[in-house]
Amino acid sequence: MYSDKYSSVTDAIAKVTRGSRVMVGSFGMAGYPGALIEALADSGIGDLTIISNDLGAPGVGLGRLLSNNQIRGLIGTYYNWNPEVATAYNEGRISVKLVPQGTFAEAIRAAGVGIPAFFTPTAAGTQLAEGKETRRFDDRPCVLEEAIHADVALIKAYKADELGNLVYYKTARNFNPVMAMAADLVIAEVDEIVPSGSLDPECVITPHIYVDVLTMKGN
Template sequence: MKEILHSFTEAVQAIPDGSTLMVGGFGLVGIPEQLIKALADSGVSNLTVISNNCGVDDWGLGLLLRNKQIKKIIASYVGENKEFERQVLSGEIEAELVPQGTLAERIRAGGAGIPAFYTPAGVGTPLADGRETRFFNNKEYILEHALTADFSLIRAVRGDRMGNLVYNKTARNFNPIMASAGKVTIAEIEELVEIGSLNPESIETPGIYVQKIIVGAQEKRIERLTTKQ
């Protein structure tokens, strides 16, 4: 049985200044909305954040950027966030941009206990400058190190009291791999069900990877509204 939390303030209160966080989602899809809001309200600072991107200016991780709570972000996409761009260009925040597939594999490797791996992504580009490389079958590869975090904040559509989780469609993006790569994983879910209610064949994150669960409503904002004329 996992710890079921009853307030988002409670859920993030154990996250200290200087923590490394993984935050699930892609754009605004599958982000742990309420956990991020609680972090923004908590005032915790000096954070290193590992996420696909940094939300938008007024939602998602953009809330932490606005409050100057992030010192470094490891991401694959700058996206639509003008404040992120401003802080990077002014030197207020350190940004490590990683090819998206490499970012996913670094997180997956961290969860699997694999310390490093070689990838061809980035060979011959500035990403390879000063990096260890090796040739396999006459092809050059860059050494990449795995990523782990003090806390992983993820979102799932449904979970049971043992921490088993299922996701809704594209919310499967970074959430499942981040669940396994955090020392403490906090799952924000839309529905809590009883043990045995989930089809075992549908469980995507086994409860062994999850330490805490909290149920919360989702606003599910649209990152960029596109209409057909």
């Protein structure tokens, strides 16, 4: 199937430059752009800030980027599945910014929809709100959280059409649709590209305006 957005995995990853802020969709290994991450690890591009829910497992998936010393900083929610993250952080090799998961998702969404910051009751009064402005709304303390934007988003969808409209599969959807809105360059790894007009318009989750590059594993 022809798409003018189509690129090989290697060519797609060549667009990621040293020092970039890179968002990566996934929750554990569900909805994980595996071919793109393997190519990113193979490329050795370094000094990256990785914005993702977690960092996979030691030496596996996104964990490979840490084993390869390609990471300068992490912004995410949960690194207990990969104990190498705590070790690297304790040794001062990387910076880690922990964000509550719902706030993380909303901050990415906010970046995508033009909202620079928002107040949320989540985390008020906790360690994760330290240094952040707090204000009361409806008599509840709320924390000011800033939008999270990236240079590049690497996302995984189930199917794309030639234009780049995306549909997802079950809980592999997770952070992918919001990340598709929140980066300057959006690269989507898909399992299949179908003709335009063959996806039910009612079922398109990510309209093609957000998608810059389409790629598929093994190409």
